[in-house]
Amino acid sequence: MSLPTVATCDPERPENASAIRRGGEPVRRISVLGATGSIGTSTLDIVGRSGGQFQVVALTANTNAEQLAELAKRHRAEIAVVADPDQYQVLATALAGTGIEAAAGADALDAAASMPADCVVAAIVGAAGLRPTFAAVRQGRRVALANKECLVSAGQAFMSEVERCGSELLPVDSEHSAAFQTLLAAAPETIDAITLTASGGPFRTYSKEQLENVTRAEALAHPTWSMGAKISIDSATMMNKGLELIEAWHLFPVTPEQLKVLVHPQSIVHCLVSYCDGSVLAQMASPDMRTPISLALAWPGRMPTPTKRLYLAEIATLTFEAADEDRFPALRLAREAMARGGAAPAILNAANEVAVAAFLENRIGFVDIVKTVALCCESAEKEGLMTKCDTLSEVLGVDAAARCLAAAIITH
Numbered sequence: 001m002s003l004p005t006v007a008t009c010d011p012e013r014p015e016n017a018s019a020i021r022r023g024g025e026p027v028r029r030i031s032v033l034g035a036t037g038s039i040g041t042s043t044l045d046i047v048g049r050s051g052g053q054f055q056v057v058a059l060t061a062n063t064n065a066e067q068l069a070e071l072a073k074r075h076r077a078e079i080a081v082v083a084d085p086d087q088y089q090v091l092a093t094a095l096a097g098t099g100i101e102a103a104a105g106a107d108a109l110d111a112a113a114s115m116p117a118d119c120v121v122a123a124i125v126g127a128a129g130l131r132p133t134f135a136a137v138r139q140g141r142r143v144a145l146a147n148k149e150c151l152v153s154a155g156q157a158f159m160s161e162v163e164r165c166g167s168e169l170l171p172v173d174s175e176h177s178a179a180f181q182t183l184l185a186a187a188p189e190t191i192d193a194i195t196l197t198a199s200g201g202p203f204r205t206y207s208k209e210q211l212e213n214v215t216r217a218e219a220l221a222h223p224t225w226s227m228g229a230k231i232s233i234d235s236a237t238m239m240n241k242g243l244e245l246i247e248a249w250h251l252f253p254v255t256p257e258q259l260k261v262l263v264h265p266q267s268i269v270h271c272l273v274s275y276c277d278g279s280v281l282a283q284m285a286s287p288d289m290r291t292p293i294s295l296a297l298a299w300p301g302r303m304p305t306p307t308k309r310l311y312l313a314e315i316a317t318l319t320f321e322a323a324d325e326d327r328f329p330a331l332r333l334a335r336e337a338m339a340r341g342g343a344a345p346a347i348l349n350a351a352n353e354v355a356v357a358a359f360l361e362n363r364i365g366f367v368d369i370v371k372t373v374a375l376c377c378e379s380a381e382k383e384g385l386m387t388k389c390d391t392l393s394e395v396l397g398v399d400a401a402a403r404c405l406a407a408a409i410i411t412h
C-alpha cells in the first residue's frame with residue numbers, strides 16, 4: 001500500500017490544454033457526482049465562491065431532478081443526469097431552453113463521470129457510487145473521493161484501478177484528508193499509528209439501555225457535523241468510524257493494527273499520526289466539510305473557504321476518550337471484516353445500508369441496525385459468500401447477495 005498519488009496540474013493533459021485561461025491560471029473542469037447531497041452542495045458552494053476558477057461539466061443526482069436543474073443552471077453545467085429514469089422528464093422540462101443537456105439512467109451516470117474533466121468529486125452515497133466512480137478512475141481523472149464505499153466494498157479493485165489508470169486519488173473524508181496532510185511529514189516506515197478521531201455521535205454518553213429507545217430524529221441530530229441522513233445514522237452507531245478504518249487501511253501504508261480510533265467530541269482534531277520518534281502530528285479545523293473538499297479541489301495548492309476560523313482560546317478545552325466497543329459494537333464488526341478481507345467488508349457495507357434504510361423508514365429500531373449487520377455477516381459466512389472479491393463485478397455480485405440476506409433478516 002502507498003500514499004494516494006499526489007495530484008499535479010499536468011499542462012500536457014488534453015483537458016487542461018483546452019481549458020479557458022483567466023489571468024494565466026487554468027480554469028479547472030469539474031464534475032460532481034451526487035451534486036444535490038451534503039458534500040455535493042458544499043462542493044458547489046466552494047465552486048461558486050471561487051471567482052471562476054472552475055467550469056462545471058457534469059452534475060448528477062438520484063431522484064431530485066428539480067434541485068439538480070437549479071444547480072445546473074446556477075453553475076452553467078454542460079450536462080445534468082438523474083439516476084432514476086422516471087425523473088428524466090422533470091429534469092428535461094426544467095432545463096429546456098438553457099442549452100444544458102439532460103440525461104437519465106445508470107449508463108448516463110457512468111458516461112457523465114467519464115466526461116473530460118480535471119477533477120471528479122465522487123459524492124454519491126452508498127455502493128450506488130461504485131460504478132460511476134470507477135468510470136471516473138478509468139479515465140485517469142483526479143478523483144476527490146467522498147464515497148468511502150468505493151474503498152470499503154471494493155478497496156482492492158479500486159486501488160488497483162487507480163494505479164492502472166494513473167488516476168489521482170484525493171480523500172475528502174475529513175479524517176483521511178487530515179491523515180493525508182500529516183503523513184506528508186515523514187517516510188511511511190516511520191509511522192507508528194494513525195488515529196482517526198470520532199465525535200462519538202449524539203449517543204456518546206448513552207447506556208446500552210438508553211440506546212434501545214432512541215428515535216430516528218434523535219439519531220439524525222449529529223452534535224457537530226451537518227451531513228446526509230445515511231452517514232448521520234452511521235455516526236450515531238459508530239459504523240461510520242468502522243467504515244473509515246477500512247477506508248484508511250486501503251489509502252495509507254499501515255496495517256489494521258496500526259489504525260486506532262479516539263473519541264473527541266469537539267471534532268476539531270481530525271486525525272493524529274504517531275511517528276517512531278514519539279512525535280504526534282495532528283490536523284485541526286472547525287468541523288466544516290468545505291475545508292477538506294477545498295483541499296482536494298485545489299491540491300497541491302490551497303484555496304480560501306468561509307469555514308469558521310479556529311480560536312483555540314475560545315474553545316479552551318479539547319477532550320479525548322477511548323471508544324467503547326461494547327456499547328458501539330459496529331466498530332468491532334468493521335475490524336473483523338477488515339481482518340477477514342475478501343468479500344467481508346462489502347457484505348458489512350451492504351447489510352449496513354439495508355439496515356440503515358430500514359431504520360430511517362421506522363421498520364427497525366436503532367440497536368437492530370448493528371444486530372442486522374452482525375447476523376448478515378454470520379449468514380453470509382454460512383452461505384459461502386465470504387469469497388475473494390477482486391473485481392468490481394465480483395463486488396457488485398456480493399453486494400446484491402448481501403442485500404437480499406439483510407432484507408430477509410429484517411423481514412423475519
Ligand code: NDP
Binds near residue numbers: 060125126174227
Ligand atoms: P447525501 O445523502 O446528502 O447525498 C447523496 C447524493 O447521492 C445525492 O446527490 C443523491 O441524489 C445521490 N444519490 C443517492 N442515491 C443515489 C443513487 N442510487 N444513484 C445515484 N445517485 C444517488 O450524502 P452525503 O453528501 O452526506 O454523503 C455522500 C458520500 O460522502 C457518502 O459516501 C458519505 O459517507 C461521504 N461523506 C460525507 C460526509 C458529509 O459530511 N456529508 C463526510 C465524509 C464523507 P438525490 O438528492 O437525488 O437523492
